[in-house]
Structures are given as C-alpha cells and as structure tokens.
Amino acid sequence: MEEPIISVKHLMKIYKMGDVEVHALRGINLEVNKGEFTAIMGASGSGKSTFMNIIGCLDTPTSGEYLLDGVAVANLDRDELAKLRNVKLGFVFQAFNLLPRTTALENVELPLLYSNNHSASQRRDRAMAALEAVGLAERAGHYSNQLSGGQQQRVAIARSLVNDPVVILADEPTGNLDTRTSVEVIEIFQKLNDKGITVVLVTHEPDIAQFAGRNIVFRDGKVSKLIEVENRKIAAEELPKIPLPMDEIEP
Amino acid sequence: MNILNVLRVSYRSLARNKLRSFLTMLGIIIGVAAVIAMLAIGQGASDAVKQQIAGLGTNVVIVFPFASSQGVVRFQAGATSRLTESDADAIRAQCPAVKYVTPVVRVVAQIIAGTQNWQTQVMGVYPDFEQIRNWPVQAGSYFTDSDERTAQKVCVLGQTVANNLFGTGSIPLGATVQIRDLPFKVIGVLSSKGQSSMGQDNDDIVIAPFSTVQQKLSGTIYANMLFASAISSEAVNTAVDEITQFLRIKHNLRPWQQNDFTVRTQTEIASTADATTKTMTLLLASVAAISLIVGGIGIMNIMLVSVTERTREIGIRMAVGARGGDVLTQFLIEAVSLSLAGGIIGVVLGVFTSRFVSDIQHWPVVISPQSIGLAFAFAAIIGIFFGWYPARKAANLNPIEALRYE
Numbered sequence: 116m117e118e119p120i121i122s123v124k125h126l127m128k129i130y131k132m133g134d135v136e137v138h139a140l141r142g143i144n145l146e147v148n149k150g151e152f153t154a155i156m157g158a159s160g161s162g163k164s165t166f167m168n169i170i171g172c173l174d175t176p177t178s179g180e181y182l183l184d185g186v187a188v189a190n191l192d193r194d195e196l197a198k199l200r201n202v203k204l205g206f207v208f209q210a211f212n213l214l215p216r217t218t219a220l221e222n223v224e225l226p227l228l229y230s231n232n233h234s235a236s237q238r239r240d241r242a243m244a245a246l247e248a249v250g251l252a253e254r255a256g257h258y259s260n261q262l263s264g265g266q267q268q269r270v271a272i273a274r275s276l277v278n279d280p281v282v283i284l285a286d287e288p289t290g291n292l293d294t295r296t297s298v299e300v301i302e303i304f305q306k307l308n309d310k311g312i313t314v315v316l317v318t319h320e321p322d323i324a325q326f327a328g329r330n331i332v333f334r335d336g337k338v339s340k341l342i343e344v345e346n347r348k349i350a351a352e353e354l355p356k357i358p359l360p361m362d363e364i365e366p
Numbered sequence: 367m368n369i370l371n372v373l374r375v376s377y378r379s380l381a382r383n384k385l386r387s388f389l390t391m392l393g394i395i396i397g398v399a400a401v402i403a404m405l406a407i408g409q410g411a412s413d414a415v416k417q418q419i420a421g422l423g424t425n426v427v428i429v430f431p432f433a434s435s436q437g438v439v440r441f442q443a444g445a446t447s448r449l450t451e452s453d454a455d456a457i458r459a460q461c462p463a464v465k466y467v468t469p470v471v472r473v474v475a476q477i478i479a480g481t482q483n484w485q486t487q488v489m490g491v492y493p494d495f496e497q498i499r500n501w502p503v504q505a506g507s508y509f510t511d512s513d514e515r516t517a518q519k520v521c522v523l524g525q526t527v528a529n530n531l532f533g534t535g536s537i538p539l540g541a542t543v544q545i546r547d548l549p550f551k552v553i554g555v556l557s558s559k560g561q562s563s564m565g566q567d568n569d570d571i572v573i574a575p576f577s578t579v580q581q582k583l584s585g586t587i588y589a590n591m592l593f594a595s596a597i598s599s600e601a602v603n604t605a606v607d608e609i610t611q612f613l614r615i616k617h618n619l620r621p622w623q624q625n626d627f628t629v630r631t632q633t634e635i636a637s638t639a640d641a642t643t644k645t646m647t648l649l650l651a652s653v654a655a656i657s658l659i660v661g662g663i664g665i666m667n668i669m670l671v672s673v674t675e676r677t678r679e680i681g682i683r684m685a686v687g688a689r690g691g692d693v694l695t696q697f698l699i700e701a702v703s704l705s706l707a708g709g710i711i712g713v714v715l716g717v718f719t720s721r722f723v724s725d726i727q728h729w730p731v732v733i734s735p736q737s738i739g740l741a742f743a744f745a746a747i748i749g750i751f752f753g754w755y756p757a758r759k760a761a762n763l764n765p766i767e768a769l770r771y772e
C-alpha cells in the first residue's frame with residue numbers, strides 16, 4: 116500500500132520574465148502514496164499551481180526529478196507528456212475548463228477521443244458511467260453553459276476520471292463554488308478516493324483541507340509543513356449540517 | 367487520435383460556428399464559382415469561334431489587304447488597301463487551283479422600304495460568293511455575272527433584313543428598297559444562317575453586285591478583302607501559293623520586299639482565333655484564380671483568428687491528452703473542410719452563374735468536367751496551404767499558457 120505514485124526530488128521552477136527571475140519552486144521533496152487523499156495548502160503565490168502543473172505534466176520543471184507511477188517525467192518530450200496526461204492523470208481546474216457549446220457527454224468523452232482505443236459506443240458508455248459517478252447522468256445532453264457552476268465542476272471531474280487515471284489532480288476545484296456546492300464536490304472526490312483513486316487537491320480553505328487525509332503546506336516555493344489530519348471530515352456526513360440556500364427551501 | 371475522430375472533432379467545431387464557417391467559405395465559394403464561370407465562358411467563346419469559322423464555307427482562302435508579320439495579322443496604322451477587283455479577276459484567270467473568287471466590299475447603310483427602315487451591312491460581291499460561302503437563296507436568285515459587270519441595282523436580302531422591312535416570313539421578290547436613297551430591286555432572299563454562336567446575326571446582311579456597291583455606295587476602288595475557294599481541300603495550300611506568287615508579281619514586289627497582303631486559309635484563321643480565345647480564357651481564369659487565392663488568404667485569416675480565439679480550447683484538449691499532431695490535424699482538416707465545402711458550393715454556384723450568363727447574355731458557355739476538377743483541386747490545395755500555418759501555430763502552443771489565456 117505504501118508505494119509512492121508521485122515522487123519529486125529537489126524540484127525547482129524558475130520563471131524568467133526578461134531580466135527578472137521568479138523562483139516559484141525552490142526545491143520541493145515530496146511523495147504521495149497510492150490511494151492517498153492529499154490537500155496542498157498555502158498562501159497565494161506560494162507555488163501551489165506551479166507544482167500542480169508540473170506533476171500534472173502540463174509544465175516542465177527547471178530542474179529536479181519527478182517519478183509518476185514509476186515513470187521519470189523530467190526528460191519526456193511533448194508527445195510523451197500528452198500521453199501521460201491522457202492515460203495516467205485527470206486534471207480538475209478552478210475555472211472548470213469545459214469546452215463551450217459542447218454537451219456534458221461530449222466534454223467527458225474528450226480524453227477518450229485522444230486515447231484511440233475505444234469505439235464510439237465504448238466512449239459513450241464510459242462517459243455515461245463517469246457522469247453517473249458524479250451524479251449527472253440525466254444532464255448528459257446539456258450544453259456546458261446550461262449547467263450551474265457546481266454541475267460544471269462535476270462534469271469536469273467526470274472528464275478527469277473517465278480514463279481511469281492513477282491520480283486526479285485538482286487545483287482549487289472549489290474556488291469558484293459556494294460552501295454547500297464545495298462540499299458536494301468534495302464528497303465526489305472522497306467517493307472516488309474510497310474506490311482507490313489517488314487525489315491531490317489544492318485549496319486555500321482550511322475547512323476544505325479537513326476532508327483530506329494529509330495536508331501539505333507550501334510557503335515561498337517550499338514545503339513548510341506536513342500535517343496528518345486528525346478527525347478527518349466526511350463530506351457525506353457534513354452535508355446535512357449545511358443549510359440549503361434560501362431559494363431551495365421555498366416550496 | 368484516429369482520422370475518424372479528428373474528422374468528428376473538426377466537424378463539430380465547424381458546426382458550432384456556422385456563421386463564421388460560412389463567411390470563411392465565402393471567399394472560396396466566389397473564387398471557385400468565378401473560375402468555373404470564366405472557364406465556361408472562355409470555352410464557350412472558343413467553341414463558338416471555331417464553329418463560325420467552320421461555317422465560313424468550304425476550302426476557303428481569304429486575302430487581306432495588309433502585311434502580316436510572324437504569322438499574326440496586324441492591323442497596322444495607315445495600312446492602305448491594295449486589293450482591287452482586278453486582283454480578283456486576275457486570280458480567277460491565272461490560278462488553276464482556285465475555283466471561285468470574289469472581291470468583297472462592305473458598307474454599313476440605312477435601308478428603307480416604304481415606311482420601314484433598317485440599318486445593316488451591305489456586302490458587294492461576285493455571284494461566286496454563293497459557292498464560296500455555301501450560302502444559297504431561299505427564294506428568287508443571286509444576281510448574275512452580267513448584273514455585276516453592268517452594276518445593276520439589284521440585291522439579295524438576308525432574312526433578318528427582309529423580316530424587318532417587309533414583315534416576318536415575307537418573300538418581297540420584285541420589291542424596291544432604298545439603299546442610301548438609291549433604289550435597289552430585291553431579286554432574292556438568302557436562306558437563313560441563323561444567329562452565330564457569338565450572338566451575331568448572320569442574316570442581318572444585304573448582298574449586292576460588287577461593282578454596284580463599289581461605285582454607288584463605297585466610292586473606293588479598293589476591296590476590303592478577297593474570298594476565294596480552292597478546287598479541293600488538298601488544293602488549298604497550292605491555291606495559297608499561287609495567289610501569293612501571282613499577287614507579288616501583280617503588285618510589282620521585289621524579292622526583298624514583304625507581301626503587302628496576307629493570304630490566310632480557314633484552318634489558319636481557326637487556329638489564330640483559337641489561340642486568341644485561349645489567351646482570353648487564360649486571362650479570365652487567372653483573374654478568377656486570384657480571387658481564389660484571396661479566398662484562401664481569408665481562410666488563413668479566419669483560422670488564425672480562430673486559433674487565438676480558441677487558445678483555451680486548445681489548452682483544454684492538450685490537458686486531456688491531445689498531442690501537437692492531433693491539434694495540427696484538427697485545424698488542418700477544419701481548413702481543408704472549409705475550402706472543400708466552399709469548393710462544392712462554388713462549383714454549384716459557378717454552374718448556375720454560367721447558365722445564367724448564357725440565358726441572359728446569349729453567350730455560349732461550355733462547362734467542362736476538367737474545369738470543375740481543376741477548381742476543386744485548387745480549393746483543396748488552398749485549404750492545405752493556407753491552413754498549415756495557423757494549424758502549426760495551434761499545435762505548438764504550450765498547454766499551460768494556452769489554458770491561462772483569457
């Protein structure tokens with residue numbers, strides 16, 4: 116059980132903007148084990164997104180080592196990174212990032228289109244299953260702009276898990292959502308985690324971080340604290356305690 | 367990603383932006399339609415000219431009263447007519463390969479019959495004209511050699527002239543018409559040669575004896591040209607040689623002097639005319655092709671805008687596993703689909719335009735399958751050529767920068 120799925124050593128990221136160098140990551144050493152639910156916390160500008168983008172294979176580090184599920188990522192080319200993103204990773208963004216004027220189902224099918232080994236009906240079935248897992252099966256035919264923020268984020272989660280990734284990475288997935296919807300989204304992550312999927316999520320809300328098993332605090336591009344969460348909260352249990360928004364109570 | 371998926375993705379993204387897709391296609395549509403229509407009009411004109419020259423008569427040789435150079439008939443400024451009736455008579459007497467010959471003098475004149483009047487072309491010729499041009503009368507008869515020698519004021523009317531002066535279908539034999547205030551007796555009506563395929567009315571003509579037209583109407587001793595016909599099709603070239611040799615002697619030309627006349631056979635005229643219409647077709651088609659290229663640039667323009675506008679979409683696709691190649695193919699296929707769809711619509715529009723031109727302008731148009739194929743292939747190439755750069759640009763985007771793009 117204790118095998119690392121993400122392992123980074125001396126990870127550095129320097130952004131060069133003309134003469135100015137921004138040291139976004141100053142040597143991160145970190146391991147995330149299979150099946151873990153990890154929350155990354157830290158002040159704005161502490162390097163959380165930079166770190167997520169690198170472990171999400173969307174960006175490359177300036178230096179350092181990164182093993183993802185045993186694969187050394189640092190020296191892969193663009194196409195190989197694309198393949199890793201497609202088969203091993205699922206990414207959930209704060210801004211949802213769904214394709215506009217496209218149905219929920221088509222959005223969820225997207226990763227399968229690029230993985231080449233599914234027929235049209237297999238794609239459909241898997242995308243439907245993913246939508247069901249996030250409780251949105253009946254919205255499959257809705258266009259992304261016809262969905263509420265919470266629903267869009269659930270579609271994005273369905274998209275991230277449709278390819279059976281080893282890790283789902285979520286960068287402030289609840290940043291644009293209200294409290295209740297946030298917990299609903301976290302509930303989905305917890306359910307997925309219960310099924311064995313490794314989850315790494317970024318949040319700056321301490322409340323949300325309490326739903327994770329472990330918190331990692333970033334500060335100025337370094338890991339400043341590792342906290343094992345005691346009395347981890349279960350979203351399904353918390354939900355009934357959160358009052359419904361006014362308009363939903365009225366008959 | 368397999369090609370079927372790329373097609374699906376490209377098609378969906380085009381369908382999502384129907385108006386923009388259509389506007390992008392518009393350039394190609396107009397370009398292809400223009401190419402098709404221009405080629406059709408050019409081909410039609412070329413066919414028409416060929417047909418007209420074929421209708422000139424049989425084994426015809428034409429002598430023009432001006433020098434030629436490099437095989438091209440030149441209408442030189444100040445070139446004066448040096449052909450006369452006596453040249454024609456002498457050719458008839460001296461050139462064994464020539465069967466018929468006539469000088470031709472043309473004037474445009476007002477013709478009056480009763481209260482009707484009509485402006486037309488009066489052609490003064492010998493009766494040989496009938497055989498050379500293969501143009502018999504429908505009623506009455508041509509004038510005779512003696513009518514011609516004595517400059518009788520008789521004439522043979524073309525059908526259009528007869529119809530306009532005397533009413534449709536009339537055969538006004540024996541009637542008198544005034545040509546430039548001189549009374550001419552109508553002795554025949556020509557059979558109809560109909561509308562020439564260039565839209566010219568062959569029957570809008572009056573034929574009269576050469577000497578009459580020359581003395582009473584044109585007032586010059588020179589002929590506009592000579593028509594002759596060889597005794598057989600094999601003898602055409604011999605006839606040309608004989609006429610050339612003979613006219614050089616008759617015009618007292620020294621060996622170093624150029625011919626002051628030009629002898630052309632029907633075949634030569636046909637090929638010159640053909641070359642001319644080919645040039646014209648080429649010119650028209652190049653103008654049309656330029657509009658196609660402009661259409662292509664339009665596609666590039668929109669695709670570039672589209673790449674910028676869809677930067678985020680490209681980022682999303684890359685984030686879920688699209689490779690540079692997938693994005694490249696998608697954008698390339700979008701560009702090619704646009705130009706091919708534009709090509710198809712353009713072909714249809716071009717065919718309709720050609721038909722329209724032929725109906726309204728009575729221009730002959732010929733739509734060849736080759737021109738359709740050509741325009742279509744051109745559209746596809748333009749799609750690839752002008753789609754490549756924007757597609758490349760999209761494929762080279764960095765996923766994280768693309769995602770961050772606002």
Ligand SMILES: Nc1ncnc2c1ncn2[C@@H]1O[C@H](COP(=O)(O)OP(=O)(O)O)[C@@H](O)[C@H]1O
Nearest residue numbers: 130132137139158159160161162163164165166
């Ligand atoms: N593309 C970039 N170019 C230059 N500097 C950047 C870029 N992205 C992030 N940074 C800088 O790197 C630091 C870390 O940013 P980020 O990882 O986004 O922090 P967080 O997500 O924790 O708020 C910040 O100082 C930020 O300004």
Ligand SMILES: [Mg+2]
Nearest residue numbers: 163164165286
């Ligand atoms: Mg951030």
